Amino acid sequence: MPEALRSRLADCRSLPSLPAAAARVIAIARSTEPRLADYARVIEQDPALTLRLLSMANSAFYSRGGNPVSNCLDAVSRIGLDATLSIALSFGLPRHRSATELDHEYLCQRAIIAATAAQELAEHLCPHEAPQLFTTALLQDIGILAFAALDGEAYTAHIPDLRQHQRLAEVELERYGCDHALVGAWLAASWGVPGTIAKGLIDSHGPLVDGDARKLCLRLSCRIADCWLAADSASAFSALLRQLASLASLDIVMLMTVMQELQHRLPSLARLFEITCPPAIDSTHLLAEAKELLFEQNLRMTIRLAEQQRELEALHASHVVLDEQHRTDHLTQLANRPWLEKRLEQHFELAKHAHQPLSVMFIDLDHFKRINDRFGHRFGDEVLIHFAAALSNMVRESDVAGRYGGEEFLVIMPNTRRQQAGILAERIREYLASQPLTQADGEPLHVTASIGIVDLEDGEFESAAALVDAADQAMYGVKHDGRDGVGHYEEPEPDT
Numbered sequence: 408m409p410e411a412l413r414s415r416l417a418d419c420r421s422l423p424s425l426p427a428a429a430a431r432v433i434a435i436a437r438s439t440e441p442r443l444a445d446y447a448r449v450i451e452q453d454p455a456l457t458l459r460l461l462s463m464a465n466s467a468f469y470s471r472g473g474n475p476v477s478n479c480l481d482a483v484s485r486i487g488l489d490a491t492l493s494i495a496l497s498f499g500l501p502r503h504r505s506a507t508e509l510d511h512e513y514l515c516q517r518a519i520i521a522a523t524a525a526q527e528l529a530e531h532l533c534p535h536e537a538p539q540l541f542t543t544a545l546l547q548d549i550g551i552l553a554f555a556a557l558d559g560e561a562y563t564a565h566i567p568d569l570r571q572h573q574r575l576a577e578v579e580l581e582r583y584g585c586d587h588a589l590v591g592a593w594l595a596a597s598w599g600v601p602g603t604i605a606k607g608l609i610d611s612h613g614p615l616v617d618g619d620a621r622k623l624c625l626r627l628s629c630r631i632a633d634c635w636l637a638a639d640s641a642s643a644f645s646a647l648l649r650q651l652a653s654l655a656s657l658d659i660v661m662l663m664t665v666m667q668e669l670q671h672r673l674p675s676l677a678r679l680f681e682i683t684c685p686p687a688i689d690s691t692h693l694l695a696e697a698k699e700l701l702f703e704q705n706l707r708m709t710i711r712l713a714e715q716q717r718e719l720e721a722l723h724a725s726h727v728v729l730d731e732q733h734r735t736d737h738l739t740q741l742a743n744r745p746w747l748e749k750r751l752e753q754h755f756e757l758a759k760h761a762h763q764p765l766s767v768m769f770i771d772l773d774h775f776k777r778i779n780d781r782f783g784h785r786f787g788d789e790v791l792i793h794f795a796a797a798l799s800n801m802v803r804e805s806d807v808a809g810r811y812g813g814e815e816f817l818v819i820m821p822n823t824r825r826q827q828a829g830i831l832a833e834r835i836r837e838y839l840a841s842q843p844l845t846q847a848d849g850e851p852l853h854v855t856a857s858i859g860i861v862d863l864e865d866g867e868f869e870s871a872a873a874l875v876d877a878a879d880q881a882m883y884g885v886k887h888d889g890r891d892g893v894g895h896y897e898e899p900e901p902d903t
C-alpha cells in the first residue's frame with residue numbers, strides 16, 4: 408500500500424470501528440488457546456451482541472430442531488468460534504446510509520450473500536476452511552467503507568456504480584495506488600483480526616482459476632453476490648456460468664446445490680444481520696441454464712477425450728516407429744549392433760541362470776571388398792540387403808539375427824546347442840551355393856561366407872562379449888583355412 412495512503416488512513420478518525428465487546432472477542436480469537444467460556448464472558452457484557460448471538464444460535468440453521476439456548480456459553484458452543492467471530496465483526500459494518508451517500512444497504516447485502524456463498528462453496532471444496540471463509544468474505548469490502556470514511560464524497564463521486572465491482576477496483580487503483588481489498592486488509596489488521604482473515608481479504612479479488620480452493624471460494628463468492636444483486640440477475644448468472652465452464656475444479660451440479668442452499672439461508676441470515684433480505688433469484692431459469700451448460704460441458708469433454716485418445720494413439724505409434732528405428736540397421740532392416748548386444752546380454756544372463764543352451768553364430772561374407780571394388784559400393788549394399796533378407800527367412804522366430812558391422816552378421820540362438828547351430832550354418836552355406844544373391848553384368852552373383860559358431864558350453868564365458876569374441880575367433884579359423892566353411896569354437900589347450 409502507498410505510504411501516503413497508509414499515513415492518511417492511520418490519521419483518519421472516522422474509520423469504521425468496533426464496539427468494545429467485539430474488539431475483546433477478537434483479542435480472544437487471537438490468543439493461543441481461545442476457550443468458549445472466555446468468549447461467553449465477554450459477550451455477556453454487551454446486550455446487543457448477546458441478543459444477536461442468541462438469535463443466531465436459535466435460528467433454524469444452527470438449532471436443527473434442538474432445544475432453544477438461553478445463555479451465551481450455550482450459544483457459543485452451538486455455533487462455534489468462527490461464527491461467533493463473524494457476528495462480532497459484523498458490528499463493524501454500518502447499517503444506515505450516511506451523508507457520503509454510499510449505498511450501505513447494497514454493500515451489506517453483498518457481504519452477506521458473499522459470506523454465505525463462500526461458506527457453502529467451501530463445504531464442498533475445502534470443508535475445514537468453511538467457517539473462516541464466511542468471516543473473510545463478510546469483510547471483503549470493508550476497504551470501501553474505509554475509503555468512504557477517508558475521502559467522503561471525493562471518493563463516492565469518483566467511483567462507478569458499486570455494482571461494477573471490477574471497474575471500482577480499477578478506479579481505486581488509479582486514484583489511490585491500491586484497491587479496497589488491500590485497504591480492507593489493512594483495516595482488518597488494525598482491528599486486530601487474525602492474520603489469515605486479513606490475508607484472505609487481499610486474495611478475495613482476482614481471476615477465477617483452478618488450483619487453490621480457498622481463493623476460488625472467496626473470489627467466486629463475490630461474483631455470485633454481484634449476479635444475485637444485478638438488475639438483470641438471470642443474464643448476469645448465465646454469463647457467470649459460461650465463464651465457470653472452463654474451470655475443471657468446479658462442478659456445475661455442485662454450484663446449483665450451493666445456489667439453492669443460499670436461497671434457503673439468506674432470509675434468516677438477513678434478519679440476523681439486520682439487512683433487507685436480498686431479492687430471491689429465478690432458480691428455475693438458472694437450473695435450465697445450468698443443465699444446458701452441463702450438456703455443452705459434457706459434449707466438449709467427450710470431444711476432448713476423443714482427441715486425447717487420438718493424440719495418445721499417434722504418440723504410441725510414433726514411439727513404436729522410433730523404437731523400431733532405434734533397434735534396426737537402416738540398410739538391411741535387421742537388428743543393429745547395439746540392439747544385438749543388448750539382447751545377447753539378456754539371453755546370456757538367462758541361459759547362465761536357468762542352465763539353458765545358447766549358441767551364437769558369426770557370419771562374415773567372403774571377399775566382399777572385391778564385390779565393392781568391381782561393381783561399386785551401391786551394388787555391394789544391394790548384396791548385403793539380399794543376404795539379410797535370406798538370413799532372416801532361414802532363422803527361427805526365437806533367434807535374433809542382426810548386422811554386427813560392415814559385411815558381418817550375428818545370429819543369437821537361444822535354446823540351441825552347437826550341433827543344431829551347425830545345421831543352420833550349413834543350410835546358409837548351401838543356400839548361398841545354390842542361390843545367387845543378385846545378378847552382375849547379366850550373370851548370377853554367388854557369394855560365400857565364413858561362419859563361426861560358439862556354444863555356451865564350449866568354455867567358461869564370463870560375459871556376452873566373450874561369447875561374441877569366441878564366435879569371431881571360430882570364424883577367423885575358417886577364413887584362415889580358405890573361407891566358405893563352418894567352424895566351431897575350441898577352447899585353447901591349457902599351457903603345459
Ligand SMILES: Nc1nc2c(ncn2[C@@H]2O[C@H](COP(=O)(O)OP(=O)(O)OP(=O)(O)O)[C@@H](O)[C@H]2O)c(=O)[nH]1
Nearest residue numbers: 771772773774775776777779784785787788813814
Ligand atoms: N557396400 C558396402 N560395403 C561395405 C559396407 N560395410 C563394409 N563394407 C565393405 O566390406 C568390405 C570388407 O572388406 P574386408 O574386411 O577386407 O573383407 P572381405 O573383402 O570380405 O575379405 P574377407 O573377409 O577376408 O573374406 C570392405 O570393402 C568394406 O568397404 C556397407 O555397408 N556396404
